[in-house]
Amino acid sequence: MSRTARVAVLGGGIAGLSAAWRLAKRLEPSSIVLLEASRRLGGWIExxxxxxxxxxxxxxxxxxLAGNAGRASLSLVEELGLGDDVLxxxxxxKGARKRLIYGDGRMNELGGGLAGMFRRSALFSEPLARAMMRELVRKNAPACEDETVHQFCERRLGNEIAHWLADPLCRGIFAGSSKHLSMRSCFPKVYEYERRYGSVIRGAVMSKKERLRYKNSELVKRSKKEAWVTWSLRNGLESLPNRLGHALSARGVKILKNKPCTSLEINNNEIKVHMKGEDSAVRVDSVVSAIPARNLSSALMANHPTLASHLERIxxxxxxxxxxxxxxxxxxxxxxxxxxxxxxxxxxxxxxxxxxxxxxxxxxxxxxxxxxxxxxxxxxxxxxxxxxxxxxxxxxxxxxxxxxxxxxxxxxxxxxxxxxxxxxxxQYNIGHHETIGAIDQYIEEHSLPLTLVGASYRAVAVNDIVDTTMQAVDQLCNKRMESWSC
Structure with a gap:
């Protein structure tokens, strides 16, 4: 006989755990089940x-710490009682603020702060401030729906910055190539600065501050007062998913480890979640998938091959x-x-x-x-x-x-x-936004009770994943408020 729940969360990494935590605030926790394929929670946080x-x-x-994304993670840490463990x-x-680029057989320091912008580094033929001033007055190229990070930076800021800054930055964040990654998908704010203000620098200065979605918790207030650069946790960042797992279990959320989802059977607004090693399925009203896009693609191939093919492209x-x-x-x-x-x-x-x-x-x-x-x-x-x-x-x-x-x-x-x-x-390569658009359109047109969160789609950094996941869960609950009595 199939077990029942209201929502199944697929994946016990930071996205899946954040989704379950947010759901547990809006729903009866016992109506939530989280399935993790491995023996531990936390995903890539270990x-x-x-x-x-x-x-x-x-x-x-x-x-x-920047923006709503920074607030989301710090607020979550405080809610879980980990505030005293923050480092x-x-x-x-000053050492931790220094950033280096290895080039031409030596370490090259990137000048920090405003003063550093007016000093010439060995990697550049002129101070970065000059390139920034030229960017302010550079005319826009014809509107481009998508271009690589390298193309964008070369066009707006010059070859040296594309070569010595954009390239290693993409390797550090995405472990990817600036000549393949999409500017629009990887750095959407910078992409929008040019489109809205005609200049990246002007946009950074003139753009309105984003509306705050999270309260100023005591930890957020402290981080601002002390001007934190970054932070971690005393026993490592895995303390965060571990504490989330314990807190969810204590609230009554069902967490099943070593239970990879093998297929999703979606019929008449009901989903059957099939798991490896289980004869029966979990019946749910909705699924929040936080597993990699290609894993989800395999689970959907039998029922929704078109959607599966879109997911496979990521x-x-x-x-x-x-x-x-x-x-x-x-x-x-x-x-x-x-x-x-x-x-x-x-x-x-x-x-x-x-x-x-x-x-x-x-x-x-x-x-x-x-x-x-x-x-x-x-x-x-x-x-x-x-x-x-x-x-x-x-x-x-x-x-x-x-x-x-x-x-x-x-x-x-x-x-x-x-x-x-x-x-x-x-890898958010050229055309990634079109793939995401096709995925969203398919889910909407077929009224699938499926919400996608996690690094495969819109953000790879932990802060951004927590923030976008919480937004997605709120939208899901608001959409189904009447039937779920959220």
């Missing part, structure tokens, strides 16, 4: 805490992460870390100097240094021949060669943790 007190992040390691990076931490890239710990202080400079442009000969996307931002995560006792080497992404198969051919020993060796070459660190690490994060970052 922290390892060692016996000597060290904390290592295998996925996201810190969150920023802020303050303006006094690809993702694989990233190798190597976490290294060394005895003593081995870095040649204090900084957040550095990025490596794609036109530089290197296996690395970038390296994060974890100990500079969050020394609280270093092991107790003797001094140590923690680094994270990121490799692969859009270039994974070209560099490594596919995830199946890689061993942890080979990945570690490549990472150590990289930091020896770039940073002069020859010492043997005291600890090394390796992860291959398969298909971890969706």
């Amino acid at each position: 922290s390892t805490k060692t016996s000597d007190g060290g904390v290592f992040e295998h996925g996201p390691r810190s969150l920023r 802020p990076v303050l303006p006094s931490n 690809s993702a890239v694989t990233v190798a992460i190597v976490l290294l710990e060394f005895d003593g202080k081995v870095l040649p400079t204090e900084a957040f870390g550095y990025l490596v442009p794609s036109h530089q000969p290197s296996n690395a996307l970038g390296v994060v100097f974890d100990s500079c931002s969050f020394p609280e995560h270093d092991r107790t006792g003797s001094p140590s240094t923690r680094l994270t080497v990121m490799m692969g992404g859009h270039w994974f198969n070209d560099l490594f021949g596919g995830a199946h051919s890689l061993t942890e020993d080979r990945i570690e060796a490549i990472a150590r060669e990289t930091i020896a070459d770039h940073l002069g660190i020859q010492a043997k690490p005291t600890r090394c943790l390796v992860r291959i994060l398969k298909d971890c970052i969706p």
Whole structure:
């Protein structure tokens, strides 16, 4: 006999957990079921805490504070009672604010603040302020529905900025190529600045502040007063999904782990959710899917092949992460870390100097240094021949060669943790907005009780995922308010 619930949430990463949390505020929690394919919650957010007190992040390691998205995550942390565990990076931490680009065989600092805009970096033939002034008066090109990040930045700001800033920025955020990623989908605010104001710089100055959707919680007020740069949690960011899971279970939300969704059967406004290893299905009124688009595509192929084909077009890239710990202080400079442009000969996307931002995560006792080497992404198969051919020993060796070459660190690490994060970052390539439009249109035209959230669609950063998920759940509840008595 089939089990019943009102809403099924697919996926126990930060999007699925945020969706379930928001739903539990609007519905009877016992009417919500969350299905997670793996044995743990958190998705790509995963922290390892060692016996000597060290904390290592295998996925996201810190969150920023800007706008509603920043408020969404901090407000969630406060609601869950994690406020005392927050580790802020303050303006006094000058090292963590320093950003580096590796180019032409050396580290190049990006000038910070207003003064830095008027100083010439070794990477540029002139101060960045000059390029910004030219952008203010540059005429718009004919309206373009979509163009790559590289094309946009080259057109508005010049080849040097496209080459040395946009390229490594896309590698750091998306592990992707600026010559493939869509400006409209990856950086929608900047895209709109040009369309509305005729200039990116003018738009940044003149655009109205976004309407606040979240109250000024005590944690948000504190972050503003102290001007936090970024923040993390004392026991690692995985504390957030772990606390969400415990809180949801305590409220009565049913959480099923090791239960991947194999298919969704949608008929007459009812959905049957079939799970691996289960003869019966869960019957629900609505589904909130927070699983990757291609996983959802497989689940819908039998019932809705057209929708499945749209979802299949959203690809993702694989990233190798190597976490290294060394005895003593081995870095040649204090900084957040550095990025490596794609036109530089290197296996690395970038390296994060974890100990500079969050020394609280270093092991107790003797001094140590923690680094994270990121490799692969859009270039994974070209560099490594596919995830199946890689061993942890080979990945570690490549990472150590990289930091020896770039940073002069020859010492043997005291600890090394390796992860291959398969298909971890969706790629919003040219035409992504058209794909999302086709998906939305199909769901609306067929009146499917299906809500899509998560990194596959509109945002890859944790803050933005939490914010867009909560908005989507509110829209779902408002739409079905009468039948659900929300």
